[in-house]
Amino acid sequence: MRWKFVANIIGILLIFLGLSMVVPLMVSFHYQDHAQKNFIQSIGITMIVGLILIIISKKKQGRDDYINKKEGMAAVALAWAVIGLFGALPFYLSPQFTNFTDAFFESVSGFTTTGSSVMINIESAGKSLLFWRCFIQWLGGMGIIVLSLAILPFLGVGGIQLYNAEVPSPIPDKLTPRLTDSAKILWVVYASLTIIEIIFLFGGGMTLFEAACHAFATLPTGGFSPKNASIAHYNNAYFDYVIVIFMLLAGINFSLHYQMLRGKTLAFWRDTECKFFLGLTFLFIILVTWNTYSSVYTSLNDAFRFASFQVVSIITTTGFATADYEKFPGLSQILLFICMFIGASAGSTGGGMKCARIIVCFKYCYRELFKIIHPHSISKIKFNNAVISDDILRSIMGFLVLYIALFILSSILLACMGIDMITAFGAVAACIGNIGPGFGTVGPTENFAHMPVMGKWLLAWCMLLGRLEIYTVIILFIPEFWKK
């Protein structure tokens, strides 16, 4: 492990983080909300630490050395944690936050695009802080796109190799395998969609500030809102449906958006995962509409509107709320709870297990049944018409089992701190899946403020686990990893 490589990467990222704090600083100057000093201090600390790291690490680093897989994994996991740490500074320095744990929780929740909050009265905070809160989700989303489509396939983690350049694909125009080019192309798509959403929300009557905040929280499937009541604040069907559409777009593999823009209009239709994701979402919307109609809502229109928002918000792991789903009947609650685990598409900004893995898992089970009937048959599992290698298959099954195992273990640890069963399951599912609100006392109308200090650190750790596809984080805790 050559720590200098890792330190160098983190140093560069901290410089970028410091620069990105200039945006909320400008917001603060514009609104004169007295937070300028906090942001200037944060920028200073972040940039200085970043510079020190770069200077230390530059000394002996040869030009020819490339980062290896181990260093890559350590860098990814540490980078997210360190950025969460320094991104917490503006929160910590503001009067809204009384301790560093809360600030760190809010920051990690932002950068991992989770959206779980410890802020009790959101609207009392300064506008620049609320902007920073949404903006870090947007920055986190940029990180995720590069991570899931360029870095993790290189590291060979969690079966995301499904979308790896090495896997033969029927789609000829694959994204250029070089990291920087891919990143640029995808970021243009990401930024364009954000701008379009801002226009739609602003056009519908939101202030530019609110439109920007909500768009910055939609595209990364984040879910922070500058309003206490989230999207329910507006009680406006137009906003609901606009956000539903952009949440869905954010839950689709971004390389498909790129293909669409390149004129391949059937790209969505030809992608197994995209069809599965949209089909399942539609099915769940129908079921929740049926289930809440008459029991919660008197009009079918309302039932469909609130059902579609809640289902899309949870399955894309955004976490915006327009209704309190804890007051929905059992069926709707179970479906939403399951959505927390399924998550969105691989290569999107969404979290959870990811639809691609669920599809492969179903095919795996079917093959096992088929094998009992025809024990000597050789049947390969295909995804998007390409055969999945045994290595990727094992990696995916391992991921799913680890995900559930860590969900259970974290729930036990949280319950050890005195949390009840539903809240423990709900909070951990919401954090490991990067959703936002959970069940029990961390439902859509509540927040995470009342969690014990240790519980907040545990949940922040769950967010990182889920966001970095489990393996990247958990591997650092395997002694074998540190052996030479």
Place this chain on the structure above:
Amino acid sequence: MRWKFVANIIGILLIFLGLSMVVPLMVSFHYQDHAQKNFIQSIGITMIVGLILIIISKKKQGRDDYINKKEGMAAVALAWAVIGLFGALPFYLSPQFTNFTDAFFESVSGFTTTGSSVMINIESAGKSLLFWRCFIQWLGGMGIIVLSLAILPFLGVGGIQLYNAEVPSPIPDKLTPRLTDSAKILWVVYASLTIIEIIFLFGGGMTLFEAACHAFATLPTGGFSPKNASIAHYNNAYFDYVIVIFMLLAGINFSLHYQMLRGKTLAFWRDTECKFFLGLTFLFIILVTWNTYSSVYTSLNDAFRFASFQVVSIITTTGFATADYEKFPGLSQILLFICMFIGASAGSTGGGMKCARIIVCFKYCYRELFKIIHPHSISKIKFNNAVISDDILRSIMGFLVLYIALFILSSILLACMGIDMITAFGAVAACIGNIGPGFGTVGPTENFAHMPVMGKWLLAWCMLLGRLEIYTVIILFIPEFWKK
């Protein structure tokens, strides 16, 4: 599919079932509880149908033909369902039961050694019916021992081949592979343990009838009690600990008991699964004791006594109750909920996923992490010092995923009938794991009487699914199975 083979097996089993009904008939004569007519009618119907099946199927069957795997699977799944059907007759004919759904539910719950009940006032029923209720669990347990140690390995189902004769094992004196011999040896162990438990309970002050009923429900990890309040009725520490010990013994692979009797005193200690099962149970007892002490119980003695009973009762999938665990704090509830999924040892009478599969699953995950660090390494997974083949490994992973998938699907279906989330999850987990009581409105102090009719059939189906190791039942619903 040669249906005559299947019909012949089921016919023979029905004759045995009819004969076994003579035991409760004798109980009825002894106690003069006016149920003699019911049992005589049941014996008549069961024996006649059995005879008809045997006569029909005998006609053209050649002596040289052996049953094949497909027929074996159809026979196992159908046999359990048909026995559940005819075993329901004594319930259906009694005044306690007003409809056949309830009678079938109670009967399947018995034969699958689940112990979920729809009887509201158990003690008001005749003694012979209560005896039959416990006795069918004991008969079901006999079936399970043969199924899991002799039939399923032959059918190649669910990775139970871990204990297959084909897997090299460090223990030289394996059970004789011939079905009848294995069955005889194991049944002697099973019956002996039952008799010893009867002696202990009777010696402690239970009536012979109650001692027999409880022993007949303990060894198969069933959980039916002739008392409304289950074991809590006695509020007697001696009974609690006796039953805890016999539940633990019932949750251990029966071939280990046999080895113990043959003088291999280290058999338990040399078996990975047994160590894991006992270790995990002990850990959970400690945690639940710590968690309930002072919050529920004022004395450490009481906390340990009730914690150990509840943990052992759930992890062995017995389902006896001495306390209402729904009043325990969150941590204890989560641990008990997890116990419902883990279950006891493979080759025991317990249900759930089985410890052996959990161990293999952990090793599978560790190997995946190891593979990321050393991508070109070849590492085999071992169990009890023997390498597990890739086929068995895949089968085990498929089983675990199918188990969870069917748990989720069944919970959704149950919720569609208007059941709340906790009850749906609890009821399905309790039935698919063959435990008995669940969570929500089917907790340890409640029962399944209020479930909708369709829900009872669904849950009976879950019991069969879990009891027959998922694959055996689900395979019948794969179109490929029925192709020539």
